[in-house]
Amino acid sequence: MADGSVAFVRGVDYRVEFRAPDGTITNGEKLPHPWMRMDDDAKERFADSAKVVQIKNAKDQFATSMISWSNALNKPYPPSFEIHEGFIVPPGMPADWILPKGVTFPPNYMPACPPGVTPPATPACMQSYFQEMFGGGYTPPAPIYRAPTLIRPADIPDYKPPISYGETRADADGNLWVRGNPMRPMPGGIVYDVMNREGTMIDRIQLPMGYQLVGFGPGQVVFLSNRDAKGLHLSRVRLKPPE
Numbered sequence: 001m002a003d004g005s006v007a008f009v010r011g012v013d014y015r016v017e018f019r020a021p022d023g024t025i026t027n028g029e030k031l032p033h034p035w036m037r038m039d040d041d042a043k044e045r046f047a048d049s050a051k052v053v054q055i056k057n058a059k060d061q062f063a064t065s066m067i068s069w070s071n072a073l074n075k076p077y078p079p080s081f082e083i084h085e086g087f088i089v090p091p092g093m094p095a096d097w098i099l100p101k102g103v104t105f106p107p108n109y110m111p112a113c114p115p116g117v118t119p120p121a122t123p124a125c126m127q128s129y130f131q132e133m134f135g136g137g138y139t140p141p142a143p144i145y146r147a148p149t150l151i152r153p154a155d156i157p158d159y160k161p162p163i164s165y166g167e168t169r170a171d172a173d174g175n176l177w178v179r180g181n182p183m184r185p186m187p188g189g190i191v192y193d194v195m196n197r198e199g200t201m202i203d204r205i206q207l208p209m210g211y212q213l214v215g216f217g218p219g220q221v222v223f224l225s226n227r228d229a230k231g232l233h234l235s236r237v238r239l240k241p242p243e
Contacts, residue, residue, distance in 0.1 A: 002171075003020070003021075004021045005018045005019060006018070007168065009168055009178055013030050014031045014162040015030050015199060016199040017199070026198060026199065027199065028199015028200065029200065036183040037158060037160075038157065038158055038159060038160055040153070044153050046151075046156055046160075047150070050150070050151045051151070054148040054150055054151070055150075056084075058146065059084045062144075063084065063087050064090055065133070067089070067099065068133040069140070073134055081100065083101075087103065089103065091110040091111075092126050094112045094114075094130070095111035095112075107229075108229075108230065108231040110125065110126050111128075112125060112126065112128035112130060160181060161181055167180075169216070171216040173216075173218060173220060175202070176195045177192045177205075178193045179191070179192050179193075180193055188206050189206055189208050189209045191204060192204070207224060210226050212225050219238065221239075222239060223236055
């Protein structure tokens with residue numbers, strides 16, 4: 001948090017606990033949430049949908065590592081290596097890297113900046129860590145696909161979790177933003193619950209469709225990103241004080 005405290009969001013009863021630098025602990029009250037009970041059929045569906053996401057993420061990571069390994073070390077792709085359907089090259093790879101057969105850079109791709117060039121630059125480029133993924137004088141073998149550990153229906157709690165891992169952000173004004181798990185499909189963009197330093201919900205903010213939260217500035221400033229046919233855009237928005 002802005003004051004150096006660490007916030008813990010408890011998913012069992014959906015509340016926020018703050019631990020200050022001096023060790024003081026502040027326990028927020030239980031927050032309002034439309035809890036949804038998960039019966040056996042719902043748990044099975046949840047596990048099946050999570051399985052699809054987990055496997056795709058594992059395949060994406062493997063393909064990205066293989067592309068980096070091949071280009072950073074000037075190695076040919078292994079004959080058995082095949083790109084899975086739906087793979088999209090992540091931003092930040094050098095524009096001169098050789099991609100596997102059937103893979104191309106997406107339109108308006110944001111490549112890594114050439115050596116000695118830092119963003120913002122024209123044409124647009126970004127700092128990237130892909131060139132440094134392999135090196136240091138050691139030539140490692142080709143990456144290996146590692147199947148993910150899948151969620152089992154028996155591991156799923158009786159109520160749908162109100163939050164997901166990694167979906168909390170601290171703004172520059174001492175508030176905590178928590179992206180909740182929608183209990184049911186809802187129109188519009190991503191919804192964040194905003195909590196103050198006492199753990200009280202002071203606002204609920206829905207982003208415009210297609211926008212992502214990327215950062216904050218002081219004075220209730222929020223930075224959002226969105227992508228369209230012209231490329232990636234950054235928006236600066238100043239929020240109205242909550243009523």
